[in-house]
Amino acid sequence: MSKFLDWLDNRSGIRGLVKEALYEKVPGGARWRYVWGSCLTFAFFTQVVTGTLLWMSYSPSAQTAWESVYFIQYEIWGGWFLRGVHHYMAQAMIVLLVLHLMQVMIDGAYRAPRELNFWFGIALMGVTLALSLTGYLLPWDQKGFWATAVATNLIAEVPLIGPMLQKIVVGGVEYGHQTITRFFALHAGILPAALIGLVVGHIYLFRKHGIHVKEPRPKKDSYFWPDQILKDGVACLAVLLAVVILTLYFKGAPLGPPADPSNEFPARPEWYFLFLFQLLKYVPAFWGAVIIPIALGLLIFIQPFIGSSRKGHQFNIGFWWCLLAGSAGLTFLAFSEDRENLNHGAAVREAEWQAERVVEIAQEDGIPPTGAVTLLRQDRENRGRRIFAAQCSSCHRYNGHDGRGYLVEDDQSAPELAGFASVDWTTKLLNYDHYISPEYFGGTAFKEGTMAKKVLKKFDAEETKLLPQVALLLSDLAKLPYQEPLSEEKRERLMDVFYDDLACIDCHDIDSEGEGSAPDLTGYGTRKWMIDFINNPEHERFYGKKNDRMPAYGRDKKLSTEEIEIVVDWIRSTPADL
Amino acid sequence: MSDPKAKKSLSDDSCCQDGKSRRLVIASTIGVSAACALFPFAAGLTSILDPVVRNSGSTAKVPWTRVTSVINLPDDGKPAKFEIILAEVKDAWTTYKNVPVGAVYISRKGDEVIAFNLKCPHLGCAVDYRSKTNDYFCPCHNSTFGLDGSVTDANSPSPRGLDTMHTKIEDKFVWIRFQQYRPNIAEKIPLS
Ligand code: HEM
Numbered sequence: 001m002s003k004f005l006d007w008l009d010n011r012s013g014i015r016g017l018v019k020e021a022l023y024e025k026v027p028g029g030a031r032w033r034y035v036w037g038s039c040l041t042f043a044f045f046t047q048v049v050t051g052t053l054l055w056m057s058y059s060p061s062a063q064t065a066w067e068s069v070y071f072i073q074y075e076i077w078g079g080w081f082l083r084g085v086h087h088y089m090a091q092a093m094i095v096l097l098v099l100h101l102m103q104v105m106i107d108g109a110y111r112a113p114r115e116l117n118f119w120f121g122i123a124l125m126g127v128t129l130a131l132s133l134t135g136y137l138l139p140w141d142q143k144g145f146w147a148t149a150v151a152t153n154l155i156a157e158v159p160l161i162g163p164m165l166q167k168i169v170v171g172g173v174e175y176g177h178q179t180i181t182r183f184f185a186l187h188a189g190i191l192p193a194a195l196i197g198l199v200v201g202h203i204y205l206f207r208k209h210g211i212h213v214k215e216p217r218p219k220k221d222s223y224f225w226p227d228q229i230l231k232d233g234v235a236c237l238a239v240l241l242a243v244v245i246l247t248l249y250f251k252g253a254p255l256g257p258p259a260d261p262s263n264e265f266p267a268r269p270e271w272y273f274l275f276l277f278q279l280l281k282y283v284p285a286f287w288g289a290v291i292i293p294i295a296l297g298l299l300i301f302i303q304p305f306i307g308s309s310r311k312g313h314q315f316n317i318g319f320w321w322c323l324l325a326g327s328a329g330l331t332f333l334a335f336s337e338d339r340e341n342l343n344h345g346a347a348v349r350e351a352e353w354q355a356e357r358v359v360e361i362a363q364e365d366g367i368p369p370t371g372a373v374t375l376l377r378q379d380r381e382n383r384g385r386r387i388f389a390a391q392c393s394s395c396h397r398y399n400g401h402d403g404r405g406y407l408v409e410d411d412q413s414a415p416e417l418a419g420f421a422s423v424d425w426t427t428k429l430l431n432y433d434h435y436i437s438p439e440y441f442g443g444t445a446f447k448e449g450t451m452a453k454k455v456l457k458k459f460d461a462e463e464t465k466l467l468p469q470v471a472l473l474l475s476d477l478a479k480l481p482y483q484e485p486l487s488e489e490k491r492e493r494l495m496d497v498f499y500d501d502l503a504c505i506d507c508h509d510i511d512s513e514g515e516g517s518a519p520d521l522t523g524y525g526t527r528k529w530m531i532d533f534i535n536n537p538e539h540e541r542f543y544g545k546k547n548d549r550m551p552a553y554g555r556d557k558k559l560s561t562e563e564i565e566i567v568v569d570w571i572r573s574t575p576a577d578l
Numbered sequence: 579m580s581d582p583k584a585k586k587s588l589s590d591d592s593c594c595q596d597g598k599s600r601r602l603v604i605a606s607t608i609g610v611s612a613a614c615a616l617f618p619f620a621a622g623l624t625s626i627l628d629p630v631v632r633n634s635g636s637t638a639k640v641p642w643t644r645v646t647s648v649i650n651l652p653d654d655g656k657p658a659k660f661e662i663i664l665a666e667v668k669d670a671w672t673t674y675k676n677v678p679v680g681a682v683y684i685s686r687k688g689d690e691v692i693a694f695n696l697k698c699p700h701l702g703c704a705v706d707y708r709s710k711t712n713d714y715f716c717p718c719h720n721s722t723f724g725l726d727g728s729v730t731d732a733n734s735p736s737p738r739g740l741d742t743m744h745t746k747i748e749d750k751f752v753w754i755r756f757q758q759y760r761p762n763i764a765e766k767i768p769l770s
């Protein structure tokens with residue numbers, strides 16, 4: 001063995017190299033405060049390895065980016081873990097950058113003769129942020145798509161060449177294939193190469209000037225190997241542990257629904273860019289994207305010279321603390337504004353629902369070559385929610401919202417339709433207090449109608465007690481997929497209540513030829529009944545001339561037959577949330 | 579590597595040739611090396627710049643798209659949101675047929691329809707119509723717009739009002755020429 005090493009050393013000089021690398025003197029002994037640079041190197045190393053492994057399954061194009069990430073996340077053995085490590089290590093890198101930078105500032109390690117290396121460090125920070133920004137788009141989900149569109153619109157703020165530059169980065173005017181291929185080339189090629197080049201220079205310069213020792217020195221001088229390396233290794237292990245815990249806790253990185261330019265989503269960047277996002281609420285984009293960054297950049301550039309005096313050094317440290325505190329404050333504001341905004345919460349929850357739904361369909365039916373976005377666009381459940389929100393929710397509600405989860409600002413003026421015709425729903429319908437409340441007919445002309453004033457209100461205690469039985473009968477007629485049908489005898493008995501005890505038959509029909517003055521209840525709440533009703537509520541079978549404002553969606557071609565069927569199926573598919 | 583003689587000869591002009599031709603040799607060396615180093619970048623330059631020269635179409639080519647029948651619009655001026663589905667959309671090597679590309683808010687007063695692109699002219703988020711305040715609101719950086727599309731709140735970061743689309747009514751249908759504009763400048767310049 002040693003003979004082989006002798007030979008190798010003779011031909012390559014490897015011993016000298018290793019010695020040079022490991023026996024760097026650490027004046028004042030190994031210390032925890034020096035670990036951040038090593039942690040960052042380790043984090044970057046992890047990103048290169050996990051990123052390259054992700055690359056083996058990732059396919060950059062508008063029809064395959066989300067789909068391949070879906071495959072990594074849900075199909076590949078342990079793929080979610082690999083992706084999770086890449087995702088959370090990217091965030092850990094941002095935290096480590098801040099720690100490294102603050103240590104350098106506080107210890108004064110940025111000053112002469114290390115100015116050059118300070119600039120290398122700042123450049124490294126920029127490249128790392130660029131890697132995070134470009135990586136955010138790669139899964140091609142709603143979040144990344146909308147947020148990055150805002151980010152690339154900011155490029156146009158650069159004077160003169162801005163719009164041209166934006167086209168080069170985006171690969172055209174609209175987001176598409178060329179945006180992904182270009183972002184991916186940046187993310188996995190150009191930027192990592194730049195980062196490696198800068199790291200080599202950074203470490204070379206670090207070795208040239210040696211470690212900057214924070215006085216007073218706590219211990220005797222020692223060497224990089226093994227004392228400092230042990231500390232560095234332990235710190236890297238802690239970083240690794242944190243990343244693994246985050247990955248396991250969140251079951252990997254999130255994957256939103258596939259990007260869809262026609263399905264708007266409120267753009268929010270990753271948390272470490274939120275301060276910039278918030279800043280744009282207060283300053284013009286030109287200031288936020290050009291002037292302030294350039295001004296701060298210039299100031300940071302000359303900080304090694306400012307820092308040559310004691311006062312200057314203190315100013316520099318104060319500057320960074322202020323910058324950090326300002327960013328933290330803006331980030332906090334961004335979070336709290338979103339938390340207070342009910343619509344934002346609804347948009348996030350809808351995206352979560354869509355993400356779950358599209359994965360469900362993909363796992364059941366597979367993804368067609370046109371991509372996963374068509375799965376959601378064609379999904380009857382998703383379409384049902386959207387048609388309800390667009391057409392029905394200005395008067396009706398679904399679990400109190402618009403069907404998609406958003407609050408409706410207009411007052412409710414037609415019945416709640418979640419769990420329509422279920423036993424709970426009909427029981428409340430036949431209760432006078434509920435009947436005249438906005439939840440049912442309180443907002444309609446029927447509040448003052450015969451059913452309210454002359455029937456429900458006039459029933460005596462005995463009769464009122466029988467109403468839940470009629471409700472049971474009515475609900476049974478609907479044949480809802482989630483309810484058990486009544487037994488034949490039970491139905492007969494309830495029919496008796498309908499016919500004789502309460503004499504509902506005087507106005508409403510069930511299974512008879514007669515023309516009652518109130519809606520025909522034959523097949524009430526069935527798929528067919530609902531389709532016919534939505535088609536034309538003014539039909540004689542239903543409200544006739546007494547129809548309040550409900551449009552005749554089918555007759556007037558406001559909705560196609562298919563669309564009506566979709567909403568009906570969606571309403572009938574699930575009971576109301578309680 | 580650390581041979582002192584080698585170092586000397588590099589800086590010593592008088593070694594083998596006279597100073598002038600020596601400088602020429604150095605200049606040529608630098609030139610040749612630079613050409614070799616830059617060549618691969620030059621080879622790819624046009625590909626990188628392709629999106630700049632590729633004009634995806636002027637405004638004249640924007641097609642009229644049928645959006646909705648007029649009766650679907652309440653005639654009290656309350657806006658409703660509609661998807662824009664284009665017959666054909668090209669994205670690099672893919673041609674899509676009948677795909678949604680965006681959305682508009684359309685409102686009607688009698689025979690007059692007005693349509694706004696959903697995209698906020700600030701940085702491109704989608705604006706919401708708020709019925710309580712009867713205006714449009716962008717949930718990204720809080721721009722607000724009136725029903726006529728103009729910026730209403732002085733604190734709005736948007737430099738111009740919502741982008742109106744060309745509209746016409748034909749056969750009881752609303753037709754729109756769906757167009758995107760350059761974000762965040764006061765002028766309305768079509769993106770192409
Ligand atoms: C050679 C180095 C790298 C390669 C080859 C690489 C490759 C990739 C690939 C293929 C993806 C898409 C997969 C997915 O989204 O799950 C991705 C995503 C991402 N990358 Fe990298 N990457 C590298 C370095 C980095 C570095 C240094 C950072 C950050 C500082 C970073 C941050 C990200 C982020 C934030 C994402 C989004 C992940 C997510 O979906 O949550 N990457 N990368």
Ligand code: FES
Pocket residue numbers: 698699700701702703716717718719720721735736
């Ligand atoms: S994108 Fe609308 S306010 Fe910024």
